[in-house]
Amino acid sequence: MRIRLENLTKRYQEVTAVDHLNLEIEDGDLVCLLGPSGCGKSTTLSIIAGLEQATEGAIYFDEENVGGLEAEERDIGMVFQDYALYPHMTVQENMAFPLKMQGWKKKDRIEKVKEAAKMLQIEEYLKRKPGKLSGGQQQRVAIARAIVKNPKILLLDEPLSNLDARLRIELRDEIRRVQKQLGITTIFVTHDQEEALSISDKILLMEKGKISQYSSPKEMYMEPQNVFAAKFLGNPPMNFVPGEKVEDGISLLLGDENMTVKKGTIHEAGELKGSVCVGIRPEALELCSTEEEEAISGVITGIQTLGKDMYIHFRAGEQMLTACVGWEKTFSEGERVSFRVKRLHLFPWEDDR
Structure with a gap:
């Protein structure tokens, strides 16, 4: 019915x-x-x-x-x-x-x-x-x-x-x-x-x-x-950082360590003009070399081990982010790590109020 x-x-x-x-x-x-x-x-x-x-x-x-x-x-x-x-x-x-x-x-x-x-x-x-x-x-x-x-x-x-x-x-x-x-x-x-x-x-x-x-x-x-x-959906929750749409990609405003993402999949929600709210799911952050371009780098502030996954909390510039990774590598607090971004979500900035 x-x-x-x-x-x-x-x-x-x-x-x-x-x-x-x-x-x-x-x-x-x-x-x-x-x-x-x-x-x-x-x-x-x-x-x-x-x-x-x-x-x-x-x-x-x-x-x-x-x-x-x-x-x-x-x-x-x-x-x-x-x-x-x-x-x-x-x-x-x-x-x-x-x-x-x-x-x-x-x-x-x-x-x-x-x-x-x-x-x-x-x-x-x-x-x-x-x-x-x-x-x-x-x-x-x-x-x-x-x-x-x-x-x-x-x-x-x-x-x-x-x-x-x-x-x-x-x-x-x-x-x-x-x-x-x-x-x-x-x-x-x-x-x-x-x-x-x-x-x-x-x-x-x-x-x-x-x-x-x-x-x-x-x-x-x-x-x-x-x-x-x-x-609301996602565990751990999606990361949010301020950003801007630029000619060659998406600029993530991380403070002293701003970066531009040119690759990866981008999902846009709503009418986007100027400043945007950038969402990155923890599983969309993939561990990579610290020398790799277009990588988000930061220092580990905390580690959670849950079943098959490990949650890495790290500070990138002025932003606190979480990445979801496997058990293949051992991490420690204070260590510097880098992640490439596989997928971004873009929202109008006013939505994040």
């Missing part, structure tokens, strides 16, 4: 939580609403679900305006952060409850529950009560309960926030598998960029109730449309 939002707005007295949102989600897509706390993503989900009413605007499921429908009339399945399972019921009873409320016969309910339980790999827990399950198992039950009635839309509000890192990876992969298997249009709210990048067909990045960027994960990472999107 397609979802379309037209000028969706939600105000709480003097606060505008969602600000004239216009959005289209294609049938069968999984879209992540991503952004920092307070950006309006959960409020947007609640309005789509019918749990809150919009101040202005309209919501369409295919061509039907559902703004006047109650939540139970919108044919959605919803999964919350806190599982919201009935503690006095077994897993089977929890999963069958939505079907019971719809008037399904007991035999049909049992068959449908078994089908959903198999899909989420929780058949062996059907006779247990939620208190006897781990957090990951409880969340699987919550997801199974949401899909058991074959809703046209699945809404998930930070469903993995209470789980440890390994379980989060396992369950997000499970959500993606089930979503693709069912072909159900899904909206997934998260503040975790890794979750959004790993499972989305598209990401809606929100800032202060507005759309910062709406695109595929690859496009958002490789071609951010503004400084906010560039800053």
